[in-house]
Amino acid sequence: MLHLLPTLLPDPIWGLTAEFQADPRPEKLDLIVGVYRDENGQTPTLDVVKAAECQLAETAATKAYRPLAGNASFNASMTRLLLGDTSTELERAATIQTVGGTGALRLLGDFIKLAQPAATIWTTDPGYINHRPIFETSGLRVRDYPWRQSAEGIDVDLIFHCLADARPGDVLLIHGCCHNPSGIDPSAEDWTEIAAFCAKRELVPLVDIAYQGFGDGLSEDTAGLHRLVETLPLVLCSASCSKNMGLYCDRLGVAMVVAPEERAIAKTMRNLENLGRTNYSMPPEHSAAVANLVFNAKAQWVAELDAIRNRVSYLRKELCDTLERQGAPASFQALRRHKGMFSLLPLSPTQMQRLRSEYGIYGSDTGRVNIAGLRAADLSMAATAIADVAARP
Template sequence: MFDTLKPAAPDAILMLMGLYRDDPRSDKLDLGVGVYKDAQGHTPIMRAVREAEKRLFEEQNTKAYLGLAGDVRFNAQMTDLVFGGSVDKTRLRAVQAPGGSGAIRMLAELIKVTNSDATVWVPDPTWPNHIPILRSATLKTATYPYFDAATSSVRFDAMIDALKALPAGDIVVLHGCCHNPTGADLTIEQWNVLAGVLAERGLIPFVDIAYQGFGDGLDEDAAGLRILADAVPELMAAASCSKNFSVYRDRAGVAFLLGRNSGEADIAQGQLQGAGRVLWSMPPDHAAACVRIILEDEALAADWRAELEATRSRMLGLRQGLAEALRRQSNSARFDFIADQRGMFSRLGLSGDEVKRLREEHGVYIVGDSRFNVAGLPGDRLEELAAKIVAVL
């Protein structure tokens, strides 16, 4: 059986990790891998998470399954965190999933069951794993205009024109905040226009909110999703705790759905849980339990919010610092957009050859489309990095 297999296509980021690992240069710099790193280049365990783990160890007295929906108290806390008071919660349902990717995959199964003929539209560009996850559920995918590489901004008029031409019932994937890989987000005014178009055209938003709290703040980053939830009759969303709680390897996420009414929401939730039963049987508990402990405890939640805010502020400072260093080194405003964008990622706008030269000649590792991890920037080496970037232009 296995002799018929062909080698899997290499993963570009994993290949980049291997090249970085084997590079003997002491001044090499990894800006490719998409996890948060502190000033020491380490992905830390947050203080509140560490305390929640201690409490969980002391209090948990069984490892029995919690059920198909997972930890319902975790789901309730995440519902409040993501949606606030923006929507009638009798129409909203939540099911725990293994990370944001698991939530996307579960919701893709729901689309297949409810409307397998629908096309799922994703922004161009989008997170590289979006399309493979959707296609793994045998869904049809296509792209709509989103990012203008020449201006490093959102092609909003082209985006709206494209969405206005779509047939009712199609699905539109949107990044709730901190657009990956571009860092270019919609404004509140644009979210309001978008909500009107989706409602008018009968299109169903599918929001991936993986970076809540990394952009402008917890509530600010969820504002677009909340605007949509107030405007459309049906909606899907996938939330991740990997970034804002830094529980990457422990995989905690939530799949949300908004129904036209409570009865339809109940039926859809049953189908969603059935999809989870087939995909992974029961969701993992550890990270979700820790998140629930944090959000249910006022002091722990306050400490978590404070550390998250420090993380967000640090990334904004790195963005500003790199933009200023690049302005000095290039004697131009070409890279000023970096300071205006949000989240962990932006694109430098380099060609493939320039990305290769940056790696081979200067030991700076970024993804082939010139996406770089803002959190990986060395705060004390921004001028040096800027000089290397300008050297390959």
């Protein structure tokens, strides 16, 4: 049967990472993969997480199976983190622990296929590289809508124009904050207009929030989600703890369904649990137990997360200042307004390849760079290289 397998190309991001690792130049810069890096180029384990793991090593008494929905206390904390401690919508939420943000997206894809098999899911262009494959694997039809910067936020008129074919029950996937790969986030007015559009056209938003805390702050970054939940009867949400708790390889996240009424919750939960049960049975307990202790030490967690966000903001500002001084085209100054770790450099694939071959600066051919991959000491070199490449179309 193996001869029937499709021949797949290597994953573009991981393929480029292998190329980076093989590059012998000591000054090379990895701006490829979407992980936070500190000034030493490391992706650190948060101190608050290390302390939690030490405590668990002492106290965790059993590795016995856990409930299908995962850790109930973690699910409750994540629901509050996403909707707000005092939200009146908390009682409408069904939340299940998942295998990272990816697991949440796939579970919700399968859930949509079960509940509304004919739904199209609309994803952003440009967008997260894995959205389309995940939802196509769930058997859904996937179409794109444009995600472009406007004077204040995103071009909502263009979006609404391109969603002319969307049908009631279709799903609109929106990045909750820190759009990957563009860094362009909606303004508060944009969120209000998106919510009203979804209400009028009976679309169901799926808010993918993988970088909560990397934009303006933990609670600030859920403002868009809150606006949708306040306005609409049904909202789906996938959330990841990979970035904001640094639990990347421990695979922690949630899928949340904010249902039209409380009595729909039990049925929704059973279906989500069954989807998990027939795939991996139950999500990993260890990462959820760590997260529970992190929630208990919230002040320390927030302080560490603030330091991460401030470092990325500093690098972003310094890069823009240096590019300005080096005479790079004005289009690069749009990066100043972007949120989170990513931006798309206004460079062609050929120019991005030159950045790699001539300067050892590795970003994707699409222009995506991870700003957190820069080190303060390299900013001047990086800006010179980018300005040079930009001057040669």
